[in-house]
Amino acid sequence: xxxPRASQALSRVTVLDLTRVRSGPTCVRQLAxxxxxxxxxxTPPHLEKGEGPGGPRNGPDFQNLHRNKRSITLDLKSPKGxxxxxxxxxxxxxxxxxxxxxxxxxxxxxxxxxxKINKRIILASISGFGQDGPYRDRPGFDQIAQxxxxxxxxxxxPGQGPVRVGIPIADLSAGLFCxxxxxxxxxxxxxxxEGQWVNTSLLQAQIFMxxxxxxxxxxxxxxxxQAGNNHPTSIPTGVFKTxxxxxxxxxxxQVMWERLCNAIEAPELIKHPDYATxxxxxxxRDALNAEIDKRTVNKSSVEWIEIFNTIGVPCGPxxxxxxxxxxxxxxxxxxxxxxRRPDGSEQIxxxxxxxxxRTPSKIVATPPEQGQHTDEVLKEFGFADxxxxxxxxxxxx
Numbered sequence: 442x443x444x445p446r447a448s449q450a451l452s453r454v455t456v457l458d459l460t461r462v463r464s465g466p467t468c469v470r471q472l473a474x475x476x477x478x479x480x481x482x483x484t485p486p487h488l489e490k491g492e493g494p495g496g497p498r499n500g501p502d503f504q505n506l507h508r509n510k511r512s513i514t515l516d517l518k519s520p521k522g523x524x525x526x527x528x529x530x531x532x533x534x535x536x537x538x539x540x541x542x543x544x545x546x547x548x549x550x551x552x553x554x555x556x557k558i559n560k561r562i563i564l565a566s567i568s569g570f571g572q573d574g575p576y577r578d579r580p581g582f583d584q585i586a587q588x589x590x591x592x593x594x595x596x597x598x599p600g601q602g603p604v605r606v607g608i609p610i611a612d613l614s615a616g617l618f619c620x621x622x623x624x625x626x627x628x629x630x631x632x633x634x635e636g637q638w639v640n641t642s643l644l645q646a647q648i649f650m651x652x653x654x655x656x657x658x659x660x661x662x663x664x665x666x667q668a669g670n671n672h673p674t675s676i677p678t679g680v681f682k683t684x685x686x687x688x689x690x691x692x693x694x695q696v697m698w699e700r701l702c703n704a705i706e707a708p709e710l711i712k713h714p715d716y717a718t719x720x721x722x723x724x725x726r727d728a729l730n731a732e733i734d735k736r737t738v739n740k741s742s743v744e745w746i747e748i749f750n751t752i753g754v755p756c757g758p759x760x761x762x763x764x765x766x767x768x769x770x771x772x773x774x775x776x777x778x779x780x781r782r783p784d785g786s787e788q789i790x791x792x793x794x795x796x797x798x799r800t801p802s803k804i805v806a807t808p809p810e811q812g813q814h815t816d817e818v819l820k821e822f823g824f825a826d827x828x829x830x831x832x833x834x835x836x837x838x
Contacts, residue, residue, distance in 0.1 A: 447509040448476035450800040454627065456535040457482060463609055464567045464643060465539030466506035467616025473509035474793050474802045480818055481507065483811055485514040485838060507808035508790055514812035514838050517548050522837035529822050530558045535623055539567040542577050552638040563626045566640040567619050581643050586611035590647030595654055598669040615646035676722045682734045683742040691755040700754050705736035780804040
């Protein structure tokens with residue numbers, strides 16, 4: 442029975458996945474969810490030393506990253522295992538890795554080596570700091586990139602000291618950008634007939650994600666600071682108290698500001714000398730937020746959300762994660778998607794956040810067991826039964 446594809450969009454693309462931990466698997470998950478034939482290549486169990494990178498295999502972190510893939514084991518440090526991998530490269534479209542930059546060179550699976558085997562191959566690499574330069578060989582980690590990439594200096598309350606964000610945003614964005622780079626390379630290959638080397642790093646991705654905060658420095662020489670729950674430049678935008686909790690309100694621009702003042706029954710704030718312009722509201726943000734809090738605390742979160750959204754002022758609840766998943770709109774968009782494990786039980790994942798009308802993405806397979814598809818995949822790549830037996834005998838798989 443052929444392995445099910447999550448979509449027809451990338452069904453013609455075969456990916457050899459050498460990635461581990463998070464940034465690389467995030468990249469490959471994008472390809473797998475859009476139907477690529479993803480072969481996850483893992484270290485044979487007898488060569489592992491303790492728990493593998495990425496946490497326990499049955500834990501939510503690992504499971505979250507590896508749906509819609511098949512798994513084989515292959516020892517790339519053994520001559521037979523490496524030869525088998527290079528034979529697979531002949532028929533593959535993409536190889537993805539997030540080793541430290543020198544590892545692929547030592548193994549002989551750098552781009553120039555793979556290109557000699559298959560000129561159409563696309564090698565995608567994710568590193569901590571880049572494939573060259575003074576920090577090339579440093580080990581990369583998301584929080585290190587958040588700090589070096591400037592994010593921690595603008596996260597948290599003013600004067601609090603550096604704060605990491607609550608998700609591994611450097612890892613995730615590096616993975617997403619790498620997937621985008623692969624898509625571009627695949628599209629360009631249709632014209633040139635040749636592959637290329639796609640590479641990014643946690644540091645590059647984190648800096649890019651600063652977006653307008655980086656532009657403030659590069660173009661206006663403003664050094665962004667911590668602003669807590671306030672928007673850095675558009676005030677009042679932030680978190681406000683209600684009678685039963687807190688809500689987010691975003692009233693950017695004069696029109697929104699006036700709507701907000703009228704809704705909280707404080708029209709006198711519109712022409713108040715401290716708040717009459719956007720620049721003044723930004724300068725006097727703490728006092729202004731206190732004035733708004735005095736009014737919003739008189740109604741519940743649900744009441745204010747209804748009032749503000751009715752008049753066109755962006756407003757919303759502040760959910761815990763379990764509250765978020767039961768919100769009626771979240772349920773309607775169907776981003777929590779289930780799949781059946783081989784034992785028949787249900788497993789729930791976060792699905793793709795974008796939809797395609799003709800070739801949608803689905804979660805069709807739960808994460809594989811280590812090496813679950815080794816023999817099956819090798820046969821598909823043209824290995825005879827005796828060749829597969831020899832690989833097993835040599836403990837190369």
